[in-house]
Amino acid sequence: MQQARTQDVAASGRARRRRWLTRDRATALLMITPSVIAIAVFVYGFIGWTGYISLTKWIGIKADYTFVGLQNYGTIFNALRFQTDIRNTIVFTAFFLIGCLGLGLALALMIDSRVRGEAIFRSIYIFPMAISFIVTGVVWAWIFTPGKFPQDPTGLNLLFSKIGLGFLQSAWITDNRVLPGYILSGIKARIGVPMAMIPVIVAAVWQMSGFTMAMYLAGLRGIPEELREAARVDGASEWQVFQRITLPLLQPITLSAVIILGHISLKIFDLVLTMTGGGPGNATDVPGIFVYDITFNANKIAQGAAAAVVMLLLVAVLIVPYLIYNARTEVER
Amino acid sequence: MLYAQRWLRLFAPFAILAMLLAACGSTAPSTSSESSNASSNASSNASSNSSAAQPTAAAAEAPTTAAEPTAATSAEAPTAATSSGSTASGSGKLEIFSWWTNGGEADGLNAMYDVYKQQNPGIEIVNATVAGGAGTNAKAVLQTRLQGNQPPDSWQVHAGRETLSYVDYLQPLTQFFKDEGLDKVMPKLLLDQLNINGEIYTVPVNIHRSNMLWYNPKIFKDNNLTPPKTLDEFFTVAEALKAKGITPLAMGGKDGFEASHLFESVLLATFGPDDYTKLWTGDETAWADERVLTAINTMGKMLTYANSDRSAIGWADAAQMVIDGKAGMTIMGDWAEGYFLSKGAKGHEDYEWAASPGTDGVFLWLSDSFGLAKGAPHPDAATAWLKVCGSKEGQDAFNPKKGSIPARTDADKSKYDEYLQWSIDQFGKDKLAPSAVHGAATTNTYQTAFHNALEVFSANPDATALASALTEAVPDLTR
Numbered sequence: 083m084q085q086a087r088t089q090d091v092a093a094s095g096r097a098r099r100r101r102w103l104t105r106d107r108a109t110a111l112l113m114i115t116p117s118v119i120a121i122a123v124f125v126y127g128f129i130g131w132t133g134y135i136s137l138t139k140w141i142g143i144k145a146d147y148t149f150v151g152l153q154n155y156g157t158i159f160n161a162l163r164f165q166t167d168i169r170n171t172i173v174f175t176a177f178f179l180i181g182c183l184g185l186g187l188a189l190a191l192m193i194d195s196r197v198r199g200e201a202i203f204r205s206i207y208i209f210p211m212a213i214s215f216i217v218t219g220v221v222w223a224w225i226f227t228p229g230k231f232p233q234d235p236t237g238l239n240l241l242f243s244k245i246g247l248g249f250l251q252s253a254w255i256t257d258n259r260v261l262p263g264y265i266l267s268g269i270k271a272r273i274g275v276p277m278a279m280i281p282v283i284v285a286a287v288w289q290m291s292g293f294t295m296a297m298y299l300a301g302l303r304g305i306p307e308e309l310r311e312a313a314r315v316d317g318a319s320e321w322q323v324f325q326r327i328t329l330p331l332l333q334p335i336t337l338s339a340v341i342i343l344g345h346i347s348l349k350i351f352d353l354v355l356t357m358t359g360g361g362p363g364n365a366t367d368v369p370g371i372f373v374y375d376i377t378f379n380a381n382k383i384a385q386g387a388a389a390a391v392v393m394l395l396l397v398a399v400l401i402v403p404y405l406i407y408n409a410r411t412e413v414e415r
Numbered sequence: 416m417l418y419a420q421r422w423l424r425l426f427a428p429f430a431i432l433a434m435l436l437a438a439c440g441s442t443a444p445s446t447s448s449e450s451s452n453a454s455s456n457a458s459s460n461a462s463s464n465s466s467a468a469q470p471t472a473a474a475a476e477a478p479t480t481a482a483e484p485t486a487a488t489s490a491e492a493p494t495a496a497t498s499s500g501s502t503a504s505g506s507g508k509l510e511i512f513s514w515w516t517n518g519g520e521a522d523g524l525n526a527m528y529d530v531y532k533q534q535n536p537g538i539e540i541v542n543a544t545v546a547g548g549a550g551t552n553a554k555a556v557l558q559t560r561l562q563g564n565q566p567p568d569s570w571q572v573h574a575g576r577e578t579l580s581y582v583d584y585l586q587p588l589t590q591f592f593k594d595e596g597l598d599k600v601m602p603k604l605l606l607d608q609l610n611i612n613g614e615i616y617t618v619p620v621n622i623h624r625s626n627m628l629w630y631n632p633k634i635f636k637d638n639n640l641t642p643p644k645t646l647d648e649f650f651t652v653a654e655a656l657k658a659k660g661i662t663p664l665a666m667g668g669k670d671g672f673e674a675s676h677l678f679e680s681v682l683l684a685t686f687g688p689d690d691y692t693k694l695w696t697g698d699e700t701a702w703a704d705e706r707v708l709t710a711i712n713t714m715g716k717m718l719t720y721a722n723s724d725r726s727a728i729g730w731a732d733a734a735q736m737v738i739d740g741k742a743g744m745t746i747m748g749d750w751a752e753g754y755f756l757s758k759g760a761k762g763h764e765d766y767e768w769a770a771s772p773g774t775d776g777v778f779l780w781l782s783d784s785f786g787l788a789k790g791a792p793h794p795d796a797a798t799a800w801l802k803v804c805g806s807k808e809g810q811d812a813f814n815p816k817k818g819s820i821p822a823r824t825d826a827d828k829s830k831y832d833e834y835l836q837w838s839i840d841q842f843g844k845d846k847l848a849p850s851a852v853h854g855a856a857t858t859n860t861y862q863t864a865f866h867n868a869l870e871v872f873s874a875n876p877d878a879t880a881l882a883s884a885l886t887e888a889v890p891d892l893t894r
Binding site for chain 2: 141142143144145162163223226227228229230233234253254255256258278358359360361362363364365374375376378379380381382
C-alpha cells in the first residue's frame, strides 16, 4: 500500500515534469516563439505605437511627440469629412452584409438542390472572389460611369438605352444625393444613404457573394440528411424544414460569414479608391481612404493614427464578441 | 512521424536564424528595381480612367518634335567639360529619389542622368524611384528614410512652399544659386517665391503653367466664337456652346485636384496676381475679403456649364473630350498638351490654347525641383547633380522630353515644340504667380484640405460651406 502510494507520487511527479518540459513541448515552444515575438512586435507593438502617436500632435515630416491627450479624436470627430466617412461605412457594411448573406444563401440553396453541372455553377459563382478589388473597382467604374445621359450615355446607361429601358438611366457613381438626408443638430454629415454608394455596394456584393455561397454550401453539406428526412416524415412542409431545421443549423456559418465580411467592409479601401476615388464630394469616402489621405498626403500623422485607431475599434466591436462566443462554445465542448 | 519530428527539430534553429536575419537586415534603400513597376504604371495611366494621376506623375508623353537630347548633349560637350572642372570625379555613388517612373518624365530624368554621367564619369547613379499614387507612395517612403536618418542624396519636390515640410532635412542653397549664377538667369519673382524664411532650398529644373485654357478650334470656328479673355466672356461663350448642345467646359474630378485646379485660376482672375499671392501667406484676413465669395460664386456658375459626370472621370478624360469634339474647353495645366500629343492630336487643328479667362499676362507657375540632403552620403556628387539640374544643358535635356519649359530664361528655344516656345516667351514677360494646388504656394497639408473642400463643392455647390471650409484650412497653410 505504502509502496504503491510512493510509486504514485513518483509517477505523478514525473508526469508533471513531463507535462511541463518534454522534448515535444520544448520543440513546440521553440517553434512558436519566433512567430509570437514577431506578432508581438509587428502587430501588437505597432498597434500600441499607433495608439501612442494618436495622442501626440505630430504634423509634418518631423516627429513631434508632444502629448495632447484625446485632442486628435475630437478634431476628426468634429470634421465633416470623418463624420461622412462613418456614415458611409455604416451604410456600406449594412447593405454589403445583407446583400452577400442573402445572395450567398440563395445561391447555395440553388446549388445544393443537386442541379446538373453543379461544379460549373459553383466555380462561376466563386470566381469573382479570385479577382482583386482593384480590378473589380476599375471594371465596375466603367459600367457605372453614366456619361452624358440621355443623349450620350456610357456603360450601363448605354445598355439601358439600347434595349429600350432608357427610363432606368441614372447618375450612378456621380449621384450626389443623400436620401433621405436628415439633418440632426450637432452632426454635420447628413443622415441617409448616399446614392453613389449603391453601385459600390453592388460591385462588392458581386465580388464576395460567391464566397458566402461557398461557406453556406459547406454548411448545408454538413447538415445530416436524416434530420430533414425525419422532419419530412413528421409532416413538415419544405418551407418548415428550411425554417426550423436548415436555418438554425446554419447559424454558426452565418456568424462566421458576418465576421469575415464585416471586417472586409469596415476596412474597404481599394475598391472605393479605384471605383469612385471617394467622390462625388465625400459621398463614397470611407475611413480607409481618410487615413491614407490624412496621413500620407496631408502629413497629419497624429490625426491619421487616431482615425486608424477608430477603425480598429470598429472592427473590434465586431470581432471581440465573436471571439468570446467562440471561447464559450469551445469550453462547452 | 518520428522522422518528421527529428527533421523539424533540425529545421527549427534555421528558421529562427532566418527570422533574425530578416529582422536585422538593413532597410535597403528602394533602388531601381522598383522602377520595374514603371511599365505597369505607365499603362494604367495611359488608360487614363484609372489610377489617381497628378500632373507631374501623369502620362504626359514628351513632345519629341524637338532635337534628340543625346545629340544635344554631345553638341554641348565643350561647355560641359568646362563646368565639370569643379565637380566630383573618380568613382562613387549618387542616389536620386523621385517618382518619375513613366513616359516623358522618366525619359527626361534619364536624359539629365546622361548629362551628369558625361560630366562626372565614374559615378554610379542609383535611380531610386517609387511608383504610384502620384508621388504619395514616394513621399511616404521618403518620410521614413528621413526619420531613419538615411536620406537619399537628393530628392524630387515641388519647388516653393511645399518644400517647407522638408526644410529640417535640406541644406540651404542660396549661396549655391549665387555661385552658379542661377540668380541671374532665373526670373527675380521666381526666386522670391522660392524663398522660404530667407533661404532657397531647391533647384527648379522645369516650369509648368497652371492657368491654361485648352479649346477645340473647330467648334469655336463653327460657332464664330473667340477664346474668352475675361470671366464674363467665358460665360457668353459657354452659353453659346450650351445652346448648341455642346458641353462648354470639360472637367474631371477623380484625380482629386481638378476642381481645386479650376478654382485657383478663378481666384487668380478675381484677385489679380498680387492679392492672389497674399492668399497663401497664412493670413486669415486675406480670406475674409469679400472677393473670396465672388470667386466661389463664379466657380459655382462655371460648374453649371461643366459635364455632370465629372466626379467619375479624370483630368485626362476631360482633355480627351475636347479633342474628341464633345466639349468646347477645359482648364488644365500644360501637361494636358503632353497628353494631347500622346494621343496624336495636332495643335491648331485638334486643340488650341490661351491663358485661362481673366488671367492673360499672368503666368501661374509650378515647378519640380531637387534639393541637397542634410547629411547626404555623397555630398560632392550631389552638388554636381544640382549643378546639372540648374545648368542650361541639363534643363534643355530634361524639359523637351517632360513637356515643360526650363526655369532659366536663356534656354535654347529651338529644342522645344510650338506650344512650349510660346510658353517660354510668356514666362519671360508675364507676371509670375505661384500655383497653390501644385505646391508652389502651399504645403501638402494645406493642399489636401483644399482639394477636399473643392471636390465637395464640385459635387454639391454650397458657397457658405466652401467659404467656411477655406477659412478653417488657413492654419494648414503654415504647416
